Amino acid sequence: GAVVSQHPSWVICKSGTSVKIECRSLDFQATTMFWYRQFPKQSLMLMATSNEGSKATYEQGVEKDKFLINHASLTLSTLTVTSAHPEDSSFYICSARDEERGVLDTQYFGPGTRLTVL
Amino acid sequence: LAKTTQPISMDSYEGQEVNITCSHNNIATNDYITWYQQFPSQGPRFIIQGYKTKVTNEVASLFIPADRKSSTLSLPRVSLSDTAVYYCLGGPGSSNTGKLIFGQGTTLQVKP
Numbered sequence: 001g002a003v004v005s006q007h008p009s010w011v012i013c014k015s016g017t018s019v020k021i022e023c024r025s026l027d028f029q030a031t032t033m034f035w036y037r038q039f040p041k042q043s044l045m046l047m048a049t050s051n052e053g054s055k056a057t058y059e060q061g062v063e064k065d066k067f068l069i070n071h072a073s074l075t076l077s078t079l080t081v082t083s084a085h086p087e088d089s090s091f092y093i094c095s096a097r098d099e100e101r102g103v104l105d106t107q108y109f110g111p112g113t114r115l116t117v118l
Numbered sequence: 119l120a121k122t123t124q125p126i127s128m129d130s131y132e133g134q135e136v137n138i139t140c141s142h143n144n145i146a147t148n149d150y151i152t153w154y155q156q157f158p159s160q161g162p163r164f165i166i167q168g169y170k171t172k173v174t175n176e177v178a179s180l181f182i183p184a185d186r187k188s189s190t191l192s193l194p195r196v197s198l199s200d201t202a203v204y205y206c207l208g209g210p211g212s213s214n215t216g217k218l219i220f221g222q223g224t225t226l227q228v229k230p
Contacts, residue, residue, distance in 0.1 A: 004161075032216050043205070044162070044220040057215075093161045097216045106152065107218055109161035 002028050004096050006110035013084055014118055021079045021113045023050075023094030029074035030096035034107065035067070038091040050077040050094075084117045091115075122206045127225045136193045138224050140206030143187050151182060151189045154205045156223070162205060166191070193226075201228045 003026040013019050023033055031052040036044040048069055049057040056069035066088075068080040077096075081088055091114055095107040123141040130136045142151065150169050154162035166173055168180040168189070179192040193200060203223040 006161075034217070036220075043222050046217060046219060049215060049217060091159065095161075095218075106164055106167060107216070108164060109154075112159065112161045114159065 002096070002098050002106075002108040004094065004108045004110040006092075006094055006113050008113060009111060010114040010116075012116045012118065015085050016083055018080055018082045019084055019115060021081075021092055021094075021115075023077045023079070023096070023110055025075045025096040025098075025108075028096070028098050028100060031074060031099065032097045033071060033077040034095045034097070035069065035077075035079050036093045036095070038093060038112075044093060047079075052077075081115065084115070086117045089115055089117045121219075122208055122221045124204075124206050124221060124224045126222060127227065129227050129229060130196055131229050132197055133195050136196050136200075136226060136228075138191045138193075138204055138206075138226070139188060140191070141188050142206070142208045145186055145208045149208045151180065151186075152207050152209075152218075153178070153180065153191045154207070156203045156205065165204075196226075196228045198228050198230060200226060202226060 005024045007022045011019055033050040035047045037047050038044045046059050047062045050069045050071040052071045058064045066082055071077040091112050093112045095109045097107050150167055152167040153165040155165050156162040166178050166180045168182050170182045173180045181190045203225050205220055205223040207218050
């Protein structure tokens with residue numbers, strides 16, 4: 001099956017620093033990847049759509065200057081949380097769209113990255 | 119994108135069959151219904167996907183009536199390890215955005 005990896009699996013940083021999270025599709029190419037955030041006991045909230053070779057599309061209320069997304073290749077998207085603050089502490093999950101299956105395209109999710117900002 | 123409604127929680131016992139029903143009254147013609155399973159501190163895992171009638175794989179069955187306004191995920195003979203949150207999503211069909219919007223999901227608790 002399609003596998004998506006994330007790195008790191010967890011990170012602790014000081015307030016004011018920037019953190020980069022990588023999302024890779026390991027056995028398929030993905031022109032589109034998605035970034036979600038999940039707070040404890042809550043559902044996943046879509047943050048942005050990452051498009052290979054073009055700018056990301058952000059959901060309403062998500063600051064694009066704070067959450068920088070780069071999708072430089074067909075297998076890698078990165079999310080950088082800039083000037084992180086404690087309220088940015090959350091579980092960040094990426095997904096990749098397996099477009100080779102045509103209409104029945106399905107998103108496959110990474111294992112998530114736990115970010116804790118002190 | 120189809121808005122979905124599921125029960126917030128369900129309890130079951132080991133060995134029982136569990137059916138989780140999802141309502142999606144405004145599902146679009148091109149939308150598929152997809153179910154994901156999520157364990158704590160993990161990303162969602164794809165379970166099953168269908169358009170209409172019945173789909174079965176090694177993990178579950180998905181029943182979709184002709185009007186497609188609802189769907190039922192059936193988990194045969196659940197075990198303790200099936201305790202998780204289950205999400206029903208409608209979309210993305212032929213949407214160029216491919217976006218999936220997660221609802222609250224159903225927390226399934228399997229008891230011994």
